[in-house]
Amino acid sequence: MAIVSLKNVKKTYPLGKTEVKAVRGVSFDIARGDFISIAGPSGSGKSTILNMIGCIDVPTEGTVELNGHLTSDLNDREITRLRHKFVGFIFQSFNLIPVLTVYENIEFPLLLGKNVPAPPERKEWVNYLMDEVGLKDWTKHRPNELSGGQRQRVAIARALVTKPELVLADEPTANLDSETSEAIIGLMKKVNQDMGTTFIFSTHDPTIVDLAEHIIRLRDGLIDSEYRRDTEGGR
């Protein structure tokens, strides 16, 4: 079963008296454990698609299935629960909570929902993740004391803290220099391999696109091409 399945998804935004067709009929499946890039020029609909997969936006038409759940069947409460349990988010501008320390930012999603793990368990896991993303000396720092690359590492750790099966990253490297960008994607890939987490990230940076195993290219709200490294061989 595909972890994500889009069927003829369309999204129209009202814009004054007219409307913007951001996504105009997109269908694709993403397999569990995939490391996939959604690429395309600015305005091609990358963010819109990621938002619909992450259930923070709803399609105007068509269906989104997440782990076999038809998202349109769920109410806000259930959607939120599904997001919490199943999806991790990484944002272009990091979106850390400024009043919380690095440690607290990472821990934050763990404290939400019904099954909050016991403190020792929580601590061990958060510390493990901090170690994994290379920030174990930064526990008590606030986000504004960190570099962009470090902030995105915090965001990655936060996205992973609930052990989600799927991580969505909308232009995670757009605010980073190329070296840091590659390191961040490298870190994501390592997690993908070690933990089997499915990653979907969007980018318009060609060198970053190349780091993905599976690429969906968009143009004007439609799929332009789809490319799979393993089945179709190297570049």
Next chain:
Amino acid sequence: MKLIRLAAKNLLRQKRRSILLGSAIAFGILFVTLINGFTGSFIINVGENFSNLLAGHIFIDGVEKSETGKELYIIRDDSALMDAVDASGIDYRFLTKRSEIRGSLLFEGNGINQSIVGADWSRESYFKERIILKEGSFDNMADPQALIISSKIADRLQVELGDRVIVKMQTYTGQQTAGDFTIAAISIDTGLFGSISCYANLDYVNELLNLAPDEYLTLGIYLPELVDTEPSTDSLIPELEKRISLFSRETAGDENPFMAILEQQEEEEWEGIRYRLSNINDILSEVEEIVRILNIASIVILLVLFAIIMVGITNTFRMVMFERIQEIGTMRAVGMQRSEVRQLFLLEALFLALFGLAAGYLLTAGAMGILSSIYWGVDTPLFMLLKNGYMTFTITAGQILLNIAIVTLLTLAAAFRPSDKAARLEPGVALATEK
């Protein structure tokens, strides 16, 4: 738990803004609590000042119907009253036996209507502490015709120590008569009610009233505390009723018991000797009305003040919502429920209220400490409201709780709409909003 910590941290984020709103709440509380505190104590102070002035908390006087149907005020034989006081078992500090002249004081063409209280100075030694002398001394009371007047009366009559003044008056049976007094001392004028009385020796006052030496007009019972007044009155009445004929203090509803006594005295058929029992609360009931009005006014002030503060809180929270819109989107994305977003904002408002309340009560405690350490003097018109010239504050836990509840609820109400709006934001929309 996590929300509590985050809400507290969020409140500290914009320190100046939080301090401003918190201070507004604090000043509201300061203002209202000072009014409440002062009115709360002034009923007690007025009561105590009156009790001191009148030398008692409970008063009994006798009314006698003469053969001609005239009412004469006199206590001829107080043995039954004394027995009743003993039998009732009430605890009292002292008993006073006083007579009073109502007449005009005259001196070299100046005249003034004045009551003169005759007291037994050898027994009423405590009373000397209540009268603060400006000139002269209590030793001068050894002169049987000695008179203590207040400085205001001295000014009006233009008398000095040692001058002799004339009193024109009636005896207890209504015969015109006159007497003369020597000014023995001049007391500080204690404002409003302080100048009610001049003081003289009981024996001479009795003589002028044509009373026998062991007769007098009013028995005063001075109790240990103001609050003992009603319980002591209640235990005294049945014992008095066993021994003498007492006008009833029973009233229908809220009426002043003393008014009920006057009604019976005027409207009912009666003869012989009857007694009237009044207490300090009969006098204070008027003051209580003022206190009630002041307390209602203070609540109204609190509400008006808070209507203004609420506008500030609502606007601030609306601003906060927009400032943190990305953050709200992020928290929702990582799994925070709508209800938790609302709670987060309301908790922040709650902390703001609690912070303001705490600061307000600290401020109030400080202000009360300072105000109550200032000596305002005993010759001010405020004297009756003060305790020996000092302001005192009494505030009940109930009032504090009521004010805390009002402030907290209003703060939460003011923050509710913005909080609810934050909770209703679609996470995608929130995340996409450019600031």
